[in-house]
Amino acid sequence: MYSIITYFFDSLQSKVQNRRKLIIFLILSLFTVRLIGDFAIYFLDISINNYNLYWSYTIGFSISGLLYLLMLSFEKPMTPNKSYEQFSRDLKQFVAVVISFLFIIFIAPTPKFEAGVYANSFAVILSNVIGFLALIIPIAVIRFVWKWLSIRRKKNTLIYLIISLILIKFAIVFQNLSPRNYSNFSIIIYFAVSLVIYLANENNNWVKKLEMKQKINLFFFCLLAIGSLVISLIIVSNGVFNLNLVLESYFNGAQVLFKISMFIGIFYFSKPFLISILSWNAGNVIEKQNQEMKNLANFNQLISKTIDRNELYHHAANLVVSATSGDFSWIETYSDESKTNINASNYYNVSNLENAIFTQILQSKFLANNEAVLIETMINNNDYDSIIKFIPECRSLIATPIFQKNKRLGTLVVVKYEDYGFESDDLSILNLFANNLSIALENSTLIESSIQSEQFKRELDLAREIQLKLLPQSTPKINNYQISGFSIPAESVGGDYYDFIRLKNGKFCILIGDVSGKGMSAAFYMAQIKGIVIALANESNTLKELFCKINTAIYGNTEKKMFISFAGLQIDEISNKCVYVRAGHLPLYLSENGALHEIRPNGIGMGITNTSIFEKNLEEFEFNIIKNTKLLLLTDGILENRNEENEEFGEKNLLDLLTIDTDNADEMNLIVKNRILNFNGNMKQHDDLTVVTLIYTEEEN
């Protein structure tokens, strides 16, 4: 006993198959118990009415409940959006169950009854078996109706179901209380329940939307269901095969349950049955619209995935054929040299198609105006002889223009092998397709260009990286000095330059330069300057000599409008002597004991004039430096840097930078950078920003 209970509880929690096994086991046990009990009643002739009643009632209802559970265990889980397929599957199963039952009833021997009780022991077995099988039918009806009413539930469905359950209960109880008046009253209750179910089954628009084939299917199986239920009802009502007695002896009220569920089933299935006939005509139109919607949806789905133009043309050509029930289609496009290309076609003989298209007759027709062309027949029109020569099957066609950004791009053509093969709305369908194709082509262009700009951006990033490597990667350690610098281009790359070099005589110099213009062209010159500086620094003993050589290298060898402002500060690791040379660049700014100075020797920008004039005007400014002097070398981007109020950073803010209280060049450089960028705020950086900070840390000798 204990093991049975354990098994029971285990199986409740375990898989569906185990649960099903348990249910079947319970049903069979109850069935056996019932059979034994019935035999006992039969042989012992216990005719106590109430005892009989409770006995059959308990077992009968338990078996009914278990059958319901068993049916549940066979149901597959619902998947959304497929409800027609599932409904139709359930309906077919249901019809199969009812018809098999009828078949069994017809071939099985009839159990004999005498005055309402089993006539012989064979009848006991037979009646139990048939009663059990008969019970499956109402349970199946109830399950089906309940399931599908709740799946297609509306606001009042639940109320309807509750009302009908109450009515069913009432019908059964009423029969038990007053069997004699029953048959007069029963029919009213049956109709009441059926009416409630009929009303509850109100969500039937799905039937109207079905395709023709599906409607026929539904109509046929509803008819079968209704027919078999009507036959079952007639059998029970008229007591054919003693089925009324079988049910009644199975349990009190089984007959009512059976009849009432037959009514419910008949009324329930009559609704989809009627609607499928009544919406018959709408079927074609709706079916076609459905097909169009499906095609368009398919096409739109493809659009979102397809970038390749040829693939798009290919999909479009195939889909228009199915959308218009055409025989084949092609898409031609026109290049700027008024050349026609076939981009996609599904005609079996491509070279014949090409010949037909290139006869120019079609071309001139398609291109005559930018509207769709419908050729309904080619009979009695010599114009089309040349086409029929190559495409003998061609009878009618529609050609729809394809545009991209208002420019005529090509034509989408569908052909039918019958005269007057197209319907009026095929034109609008094709226009819709052509419009969507235009959008798709536009998308593909956008995606392509965004891919290109993405590539371009990547190359710019690469250029930026390379350019950043042209700038000093670290600051050199120079006795008595601290140096720090930064450069931020306004765009990906820029034309600012700074460097640390040693001249031929070993003197250390800081260079800063600004190539005219900005962006890529400036960046190329900046890279060139870097190369020239590296090559010439070792050849020069002074900054002036180096500058003149650079000017010689670039003047006349670059674009005329290109020039570079350049400056160099030579410092001495032993003495405190400095030299500033300025070729059109900003002055050197310095603070010495709190006093601010600007050193601005003469000098023309590089690349502006020939080297002799350049050299004559290039002044070398020598000065001595004292401890804690701070120096700033910068490019004009700093001065012209604008804030959100469009004010320039200007010289005042610049001179303030020199008053930053620190003796560490890196720290000062960082503060300078932050101040400049903070000033900038959310404004787009206008020009490249470059600063080199220098602090002299040694007492003068």
Next chain:
Amino acid sequence: MEEKLKISHRLKEEIALVDLIGQLDAHTAPLLETYLQNLISDKFFKIIVNFRGLDYISSAGLGVFMSFIEEVRAGNGDIKLSDMPSKIFKIFDLLGFPLLYEITDKEDEAIESFLNLNKAKEINEQ
């Protein structure tokens, strides 16, 4: 989009007086370049650029004048710059342009200087 640079010119004998209004930067420099190129193609080698209406000039803008200076000088002409707002003059000055270009306070001075040149030539020829 609003034009950032308006260019026009007046003629005084064989001198083209070019007026700039707006901003001369990397974006507008090509406009001026084309404009000057057309003048030179029409054999105007004596050009005075009046900066009175110019608010801003960038390095790309400065470069424009360098493009044509040799050509006009070869044609016995010149590009002279006048009426510069002080801010713009500072930029030219920093780069050493005053050493290479004639930059006058007033347009008339530049015209005078072209006319004097003509006279000097005439005297020479005599």
